[in-house]
Amino acid sequence: MKDLTPTRHMLDPIEIASRDEIEALQLERLKWSLSHAYTNVPHYRAAFDRAGLRPDDLHNLADLAKFPFTVKQDLRDNYPFGMFAVPRGQVKRIHASSGTTGQPTVVGYTENDLKHWGDVVARSLRAAGMQRGDLLHNAYGYGLFTGGLGIHLGADTLGLTTIPISGGMTPRQVRLITDFEPKGITVTPSYALSVLDEFAAQGIDPRTSSLEVGIFGAEPWTNAMRREIEQAFDMHAVDIYGLSEVIGPGVSMECVETKDGLHIWEDHFFPEIIDPNSGEPVPEGKMGELVFTSLTKEAFPIIRYRTRDLTRLLPGTARSMRRMEKVTGRSDDMIILRGVNVFPTQIEECLMATPGLAPHFQIELTKPDRMDQMRVLCEATDGSVDAAYAASALGDQIKQSIGISVTVDVRAPHSVARSQGKAVRIIDNR
Numbered sequence: 387m388k389d390l391t392p393t394r395h396m397l398d399p400i401e402i403a404s405r406d407e408i409e410a411l412q413l414e415r416l417k418w419s420l421s422h423a424y425t426n427v428p429h430y431r432a433a434f435d436r437a438g439l440r441p442d443d444l445h446n447l448a449d450l451a452k453f454p455f456t457v458k459q460d461l462r463d464n465y466p467f468g469m470f471a472v473p474r475g476q477v478k479r480i481h482a483s484s485g486t487t488g489q490p491t492v493v494g495y496t497e498n499d500l501k502h503w504g505d506v507v508a509r510s511l512r513a514a515g516m517q518r519g520d521l522l523h524n525a526y527g528y529g530l531f532t533g534g535l536g537i538h539l540g541a542d543t544l545g546l547t548t549i550p551i552s553g554g555m556t557p558r559q560v561r562l563i564t565d566f567e568p569k570g571i572t573v574t575p576s577y578a579l580s581v582l583d584e585f586a587a588q589g590i591d592p593r594t595s596s597l598e599v600g601i602f603g604a605e606p607w608t609n610a611m612r613r614e615i616e617q618a619f620d621m622h623a624v625d626i627y628g629l630s631e632v633i634g635p636g637v638s639m640e641c642v643e644t645k646d647g648l649h650i651w652e653d654h655f656f657p658e659i660i661d662p663n664s665g666e667p668v669p670e671g672k673m674g675e676l677v678f679t680s681l682t683k684e685a686f687p688i689i690r691y692r693t694r695d696l697t698r699l700l701p702g703t704a705r706s707m708r709r710m711e712k713v714t715g716r717s718d719d720m721i722i723l724r725g726v727n728v729f730p731t732q733i734e735e736c737l738m739a740t741p742g743l744a745p746h747f748q749i750e751l752t753k754p755d756r757m758d759q760m761r762v763l764c765e766a767t768d769g770s771v772d773a774a775y776a777a778s779a780l781g782d783q784i785k786q787s788i789g790i791s792v793t794v795d796v797r798a799p800h801s802v803a804r805s806q807g808k809a810v811r812i813i814d815n816r
């Protein structure tokens with residue numbers, strides 16, 4: 387794999403500024419953001435008033451912990467535009483979550499917000515080794531989802547040539563990668579695996595493709611999956627994180643030279659980690675729920691938003707900005723199986739460590755006789771694999787590393803449902 391490390395003079399000065407400088411900027415912006423939210427969004431005014439707080443009660447960064455949280459339900463209660471802090475006419479763009487589990491959540495961007503979004507995504511793409519003039523195959527979905535258009539905006543800002551292919555039509559993805567020879571691909575890791583399958587179906591060795599870097603996010607994935615994808619494509623695989631409520635992709639990004647967790651673009655997004663049960667801040671470096679406060683957003687300021695994503699904060703390395711460890715999973719996706727907490731990423735790690743199994747999987751939960759049961763549905767890499775042997779090997783691996791007994795169902799190649807975007811990992815039949 388090629389060395390794609392950007393030179394330091396390409397970086398925004400704030401990326402490598404001193405911590406004092408970063409924190410001074412954060413404090414100034416945080417004061418503005420609290421006051422902007424309080425003045426312009428009835429929800430924030432009421433929430434701060436209930437807590438007996440005014441924006442000018444914030445004197446230092448630690449004071450933020452006194453302010454109330456914002457949760458997804460608050461956004462739903464204010465559907466569609468009730469959380470906007472500017473008149474509707476100043477909102478240049480709307481995005482929304484799919485709303486498969488209820489009311490969709492709607493977010494908005496002013497012209498300045500779009501500029502900042504472009505800047506943080508450009509910074510992220512550059513951290514992955516992309517440079518002005520490079521060709522990018524953008525296979526995140528275009529539309530209300532922030533993935534496609536968010537990456538596109540940053541690619542424009544950085545000066546890339548973008549192929550806005552969006553998700554789906556997998557044979558055409560392979561055709562265009564082969565014909566156009568992009569340097570980078572932006573896609574969910576699970577859909578990257580579908581594209582990988584299609585390379586095999588077309589009899590093309592993906593290692594011979596032009597791709598030098600894959601920028602994967604929008605769902606949890608493991609370092610074991612990174613190794614698999616890097617090996618299969620002979621390219622770098624780096625992690626990009628974000629969520630619509632905070633801006634979309636580009637909240638944090640892994641650097642291609644270190645691949646040691648994701649630097650949070652702390653000049654725009656202030657992170658905290660809390661204990662998900664008590665809501666109290668956890669000591670630096672401990673696992674917990676990630677909480678974000680926007681520092682520059684005009685249309686949709688967000689104060690102490692509980693993401694439900696579990697991770698921990700680490701000091702800066704390749705950049706001065708703090709890192710978050712790869713997300714283990716969402717608290718909503720945590721399965722409690724006979725008292726043991728399990729995340730799909732843990733199953734992914736075990737699967738990747740078992741020979742003969744392809745990286746596609748789903749987890750089915752049932753409750754036959756008042757006891758929760760987990761079945762892992764996966765598939766053999768090819769017809770020569772002894773399915774019974776592979777199933778028992780994966781079962782043992784899961785028992786050993788997670789401590790739970792599960793049933794493993796190893797099916798024929800290509801029988802597990804393929805992802806077109808975010809993978810559906812859990813089928814809950816309880």
Ligand code: DLL
Nearest residue numbers: 533603604605606626627628629630634635713716
């Ligand atoms: O998924 C934004 C995005 C698009 C990020 C493209 C990266 C690339 P939402 O649809 O609002 O936004 O979903 C946000 O997805 O709270 C996490 O649970 C999960 N997620 C996003 N990125 C990662 C990641 C986009 N790198 C939700 N690792 C978040 C793990 C991720 N989970």
